[in-house]
Amino acid sequence: MHFGLVHGAKVWVEPFKSGQTTEMIEDFKQDLSKLSSVQILRKYILGADSQILTTDQHFQLKEQVCEHFHVDYHEIIMVGSGKLGFSIKPSRRFQSFNDDSDLDIAVVSPKLFETVWKEAYLFKKGGADWPASGSFFRYLSEGWIRPDKLPRNEYFEFTSNWWDFFNALTRSGQYGPYAIRAGLYHSNFFFEEYQKICIEQCKELI
DSSP states (O other): EEEEEEEEEEEOOOOHHHHHHHHHHHHHHHHHHHHOOOOOOIIISSOOOOOOSSSHHHHHHHHHHHHHTTOOOOGGEEEHHHHHHHHGGGGTTOOOOTTTTTEEEEEOHHHHHHHHHHHHHHHHHHTTTTTTTHHHHHHTTTEEEEEGGGOOOTTOHHHHHHHHHHHHHHHBBTTTTOEEEEEEOHHHHHHHHHHHHHHHHHHTTO
16 A cells, blocks of 8 residues: 655555556566567656656655755656566566565766765775675676665765665655665666666566
């Protein structure tokens, strides 16, 4: 069950029906056999509304993220099962969104990405190290920053800024009882490449 917001008040919305999800998954599978990976990306991820949040919730979530991180509104893209109504990740492929699912967001901002990249470089250059530094720079080379790989250090303020913000959004309950998580991408190229990997893996199963 999830709820929407009307003038700041929480209002319960009818839960997403499993039958609707099954129909959407079948439509998606049919499109996998007819459309290219780029077309699937455009139709289901770039050009679609969230199948879980209301239109108002979707707007408000994107608005809050872009205002907090000072990025453009169009640089915030909802992804994953919170967007499609089902997952296309290998570990949960074609599983419906449920109470254990997250609301996933991609922040596609060259400016913010390069700011964090520079800070991480200088942090490491200054002699600092952290357990996930190898993984952090590996993902960095693929055009995205995984927040769980960032330095957890009082001298690297971006990490706490990121996690405090999204944890507070989660606790607010504005978007249901779901964890809100996000990744940071350098550009549309890298964001779309990552999404296309999952789509192409789905196509191989059809």
